[in-house]
Amino acid sequence: MVTFLPSRPGRLADVPSFARAIGGAESNVACALAVAGHSVKWVSRVGADGFGDHLIEAVAAYGVDTGAVRRDPGRPTGIYFRTATDRATDAHEVVYHRAGSAASAMSPANVPTDDLDRARILHLSGITAALSPDCLALMRVLTARRPGRPLLSFDVNHRPGLGRDTPAVLLELARGADLVFVGEDEAERAWGVNGPAAIREALPEPAVLVVKQGARGAVAYAREVRTPVPGRSAGSPGPGPGGSRETATHVPAPRVDVVAPVGAGDAFAAGFLSATLRGLPVGARLRHGHLMAAAALTVPGDLGSPPPAGLPGHRDPMAPPAPAAHDPAARDLAGHEVAPLALDHADRLVALDDDGWGTLHLGPGWTAAAQATKEVRTP
Numbered sequence: 001m002v003t004f005l006p007s008r009p010g011r012l013a014d015v016p017s018f019a020r021a022i023g024g025a026e027s028n029v030a031c032a033l034a035v036a037g038h039s040v041k042w043v044s045r046v047g048a049d050g051f052g053d054h055l056i057e058a059v060a061a062y063g064v065d066t067g068a069v070r071r072d073p074g075r076p077t078g079i080y081f082r083t084a085t086d087r088a089t090d091a092h093e094v095v096y097h098r099a100g101s102a103a104s105a106m107s108p109a110n111v112p113t114d115d116l117d118r119a120r121i122l123h124l125s126g127i128t129a130a131l132s133p134d135c136l137a138l139m140r141v142l143t144a145r146r147p148g149r150p151l152l153s154f155d156v157n158h159r160p161g162l163g164r165d166t167p168a169v170l171l172e173l174a175r176g177a178d179l180v181f182v183g184e185d186e187a188e189r190a191w192g193v194n195g196p197a198a199i200r201e202a203l204p205e206p207a208v209l210v211v212k213q214g215a216r217g218a219v220a221y222a223r224e225v226r227t228p229v230p231g232r233s234a235g236s237p238g239p240g241p242g243g244s245r246e247t248a249t250h251v252p253a254p255r256v257d258v259v260a261p262v263g264a265g266d267a268f269a270a271g272f273l274s275a276t277l278r279g280l281p282v283g284a285r286l287r288h289g290h291l292m293a294a295a296a297l298t299v300p301g302d303l304g305s306p307p308p309a310g311l312p313g314h315r316d317p318m319a320p321p322a323p324a325a326h327d328p329a330a331r332d333l334a335g336h337e338v339a340p341l342a343l344d345h346a347d348r349l350v351a352l353d354d355d356g357w358g359t360l361h362l363g364p365g366w367t368a369a370a371q372a373t374k375e376v377r378t379p
Helices: 024-035 052-060 113-117 133-143 166-177 185-191 196-202 262-275 282-297 343-350 354-358
Strands: 002-006 018-022 045-047 071-072 079-082 095-096 121-126 151-155 180-185 208-214 218-223 232-239 245-251
Touching: 002 052, 018 052, 024 052, 024 121, 024 262, 045 052, 113 354, 121 133, 121 262, 133 151, 133 166, 133 262, 151 262, 166 185, 166 245, 180 245, 185 196, 185 208, 196 208, 196 245, 196 343, 218 282, 218 354, 245 282, 282 343, 282 354
Parallel strands: 002 079, 045 071, 121 151, 151 180, 180 208
Antiparallel strands: 002 018, 079 095, 208 218, 218 245, 232 245
8 A cells, every 4th residue: 555644743634745655554564574584475456557556666675575466457556644643642644545446356266375375474454354345255264264374463453444444353353363463452442351461361262462552562472482581471371272371471662762653563563473483482572573663663654764685684595685775874854864673683682681671762763773873772
């Protein structure tokens, strides 16, 4: 989906101009995972129009395989406009133009599951289910438990503004996933449950449930995880479904000087998934999620800059090289240097002890190698 970012704060009616960017939950996660060095394929549909051209080219610039994206000559690429305010506040405005879009035409008939089954992780979003009845049918097929499917990750992404976003459907889809991401606030709005423990009680099926708590951090409930370090236990291990053992791990979020409060949820999911693919403990997965979220919160759009081709420490040696797209010294709208979050840099921060992690303070430009020592303050 193409996103239009406001040139200044205020009501949509008062914003004189917008900057074009890319957005969309699944593509955001795909781009962030590709920057982290993983081989990623994005499966979707876009219009046979200029916005579709831009979207495919921009996503591919992050190193994402877009070969499975289909062009629809009869439907447009989805777009949306938003204000600069936090989505959780009453002042936030967003206008979607997705009804009848190319993506809304996805269905079990035109999205082959064979292509998806070859992945190690299949990541889905509740937003897709709200686009159309055909999209909901596709999501039900993909979240059905069956032998041989990849690890299925699902981000609830409750969006009442899309019209077809119903809490019961989101709960149904989440129960079919292996790994679920949900915000504590959105679970309360959608399902009327308050607090991580109550959310876990409502969602016992996923092997891993991550409850995001904004600036307070996140809690991960995981079965069959024995040593959730680094991180602090939010409770003693307890029995899960079928008598299996479960841990609850809480990791606080670092302090972040927020530039734009959007894109953090998708970035958090990408950081957690990246660490999952690397086989890291649950506490480390949460820390990587927080760092990826901080990278998104300290730039104006949903995503940071794509990496330049050949940037050390970013690419899977078995993956095709990403095309050069941006100057490594690119700057955001406020003049701060923008660079992807280097994996070795993230690993060093994740390895901090609890006291060191607790003193992290991340500001605009912190991911740029030249400014890392200035913007990341530790003892």
